[in-house]
Amino acid sequence: MCELLxxxxxxxxxxxxxxxxxxxxxxxxxxxxxxxGIAFYEEGGYRDFRDPHPSVDSPIARLIRDYPIKSHVVISHIRQANVGGVRLANTHPFTREMWGRQWCYAHNGQLKGWEALGLPFYAPVGSTDSEHAFCWLMGELRQRFPTPPAQPERLWEALHELCEHLRTLGVFNLLLSDGYYLYCFCSTKLAHITRRAPFGKAQLSDIEMVVDFIEHTTCHDVVSVIATEPLTDNERWCRMEPGEMLVWRHGEIQARYVSRMTAEAPLVSK
Amino acid sequence: MCELLxxxxxxxxxxxxxxxxxxxxxxxxxxxxxxxGIAFYEEGGYRDFRDPHPSVDSPIARLIRDYPIKSHVVISHIRQANVGGVRLANTHPFTREMWGRQWCYAHNGQLKGWEALGLPFYAPVGSTDSEHAFCWLMGELRQRFPTPPAQPERLWEALHELCEHLRTLGVFNLLLSDGYYLYCFCSTKLAHITRRAPFGKAQLSDIEMVVDFIEHTTCHDVVSVIATEPLTDNERWCRMEPGEMLVWRHGEIQARYVSRMTAEAPLVSK
Structure with missing residues (x-):
């Protein structure tokens, strides 16, 4: 399985x-x-960095760690391949332009029957179930909303419904953004934490490293991190429920959607 | 003016x-x-690196120079802004997906009346004339060819015609690729060189540096470089004609289109 950040x-x-x-x-x-791979939405635009090699010894990963890029929204993904070979075209995150915005997507999980999902606008470049599902998702949104809806809630509801459909095809944990909002959909596993004043210290779980956020922040900063598995072991992370979707904006939860689907009666049939 | 490579x-x-x-x-x-910015088509996919800072002191540029990425097709661009502020969203190359391929584009020049070019499929993320023209170009191609034409020459002719139209709006030197072919259109300034056995030494014009290609190649290698201005001063570069389009594949010229437009009678009216 892959992991999301x-x-x-x-x-x-x-x-x-x-x-x-x-x-x-x-x-x-x-x-x-x-x-x-990792994608940054910065003040002035969007960019991503992807590498088909292990991140632990990737020179591009080293650059990104040593060259701090400051942004409002980040999506990152590390891959353990299942569908689709190990190559650049199968490396997340994936990007498509809709309504003059770059949409960025990363997926953790595995789907069945994804080949049957229709693709009216966008077509995959690689051979993963993940990118196919992304192209389907974006195509469906674009068909329903040729232009951005005046009420963003209409888009969010549609997105939640489409994610719920993808969840009927297997495991579908998602990070998606258009640079304004960060959407997280939990199928099986996603956790989040919001850091704000008073800031404290955090200790990474995977490597001996402590940071004291008070040295790097002002009292107005709000920073939320979402990950497949909690990244620190001295803080309290909140685990999402299956079928739950969170809409983040500026570090805060803007909207929350929960599943109306039960194991017996899926909302959308396969 | 910007420069292309x-x-x-x-x-x-x-x-x-x-x-x-x-x-x-x-x-x-x-x-x-x-x-x-620079875009690479590698065996396994596509990626680009873009930075809104001067390349001469960009850490990302240093990485790219020190971490050789091997590819069949490369497009690079350095920018001197005219239309659109200095920011990431206005930094070339630009990319859109069509027919499940990543199309990459960089432009040198400046256009007038570009705001009137219709955009049926793709919309610009930034505010440059260049990206608008790219979105128009791709939209026009997609309308004419919803799927890739069986005879690629039909696409090439259409592309040449569209480039000729853009040339009526100002200066339009172009590099474009779908990973298979590299298209170069000359409006005012583009030069190219093909290196093949017997390989020799080359001396950069902009910096004290010599390379002996014989140390880095086999006798079967064919490598062509296209640039706004010749990059070496001891080799013979070939300058393109206004209105000329070259289609490159594997380092060789696959097709060449020349202008049928005269100063008095443009082929396509404004």
């Missing part, structure tokens, strides 16, 4: 501390040796 | 030598201080 913050923030522990799992403390 | 090769080749001279122009020997 996301960040939403109210000030441009670097993710170096969390990333250090996370990328160490990529072939270090974890089995995720099949590539990694 | 492209490469097409029949074996995965690193572009470190040419890039060293080229990036030195980004705030070093040249005035292009407003960002730079």
């Amino acid at each position: 996301g960040m939403s913050a109210n000030v441009p923030t670097d993710i170096c501390f969390s990333l250090t522990g996370f990328l160490h799992r990529g072939g270090g403390t974890g089995p995720h040796r099949d590539g990694w | 492209g490469m097409s090769a029949n074996v995965p080749t690193d572009i470190c030598f040419s890039l060293t001279g080229f990036l030195h122009r980004g705030g070093g020997t040249g005035p292009h201080r407003d960002g730079w």
